[in-house]
Amino acid sequence: MFCKQCGAAVPQNAVVCAKCASPAPVSSTPQTNQVSNSADKGGCLWVFLGWLLSGSFISLILFFVMRSETPNRAKSILIGYLIGLISGLIMTIGVIVFIVIGISQGWIDDWANLTRTLVG
Numbered sequence: 001m002f003c004k005q006c007g008a009a010v011p012q013n014a015v016v017c018a019k020c021a022s023p024a025p026v027s028s029t030p031q032t033n034q035v036s037n038s039a040d041k042g043g044c045l046w047v048f049l050g051w052l053l054s055g056s057f058i059s060l061i062l063f064f065v066m067r068s069e070t071p072n073r074a075k076s077i078l079i080g081y082l083i084g085l086i087s088g089l090i091m092t093i094g095v096i097v098f099i100v101i102g103i104s105q106g107w108i109d110d111w112a113n114l115t116r117t118l119v120g
């Protein structure tokens with residue numbers, strides 16, 4: 001913002017102009033912590049990166065490192081990490097359920113026989 005009286009730059013949250021002490025112009029729309037960092041953009045690429053690294057804890061470390069500087073990017077990485085974590089969990093549960101059902105139904109035995117015949 002700029003002072004209407006003297007044209008000096010006035011901080012966003014200032015009540016009066018520091019130069020001429022006239023009331024600072026009131027901004028029509030209250031801007032609450034608008035992120036001016038244009039480099040901080042979340043997006044699919046960062047979600048993908050978070051997902052890609054979700055097997056290790058690198059994405060979590062990236063999240064904590066980036067959180068202060070680029071919160072949007074950090075958030076995208078965290079989302080990717082959570083997606084990776086949940087999908088990994090679902091796959092693990094799926095495999096366990098499949099093996100349990102497979103053994104109880106006798107599928108696994110059939111497969112073992114099948115591999116034995118194929119291998120020879």
Ligand SMILES: [Zn+2]
Nearest residue numbers: 003006017020
């Ligand atoms: Zn002024």
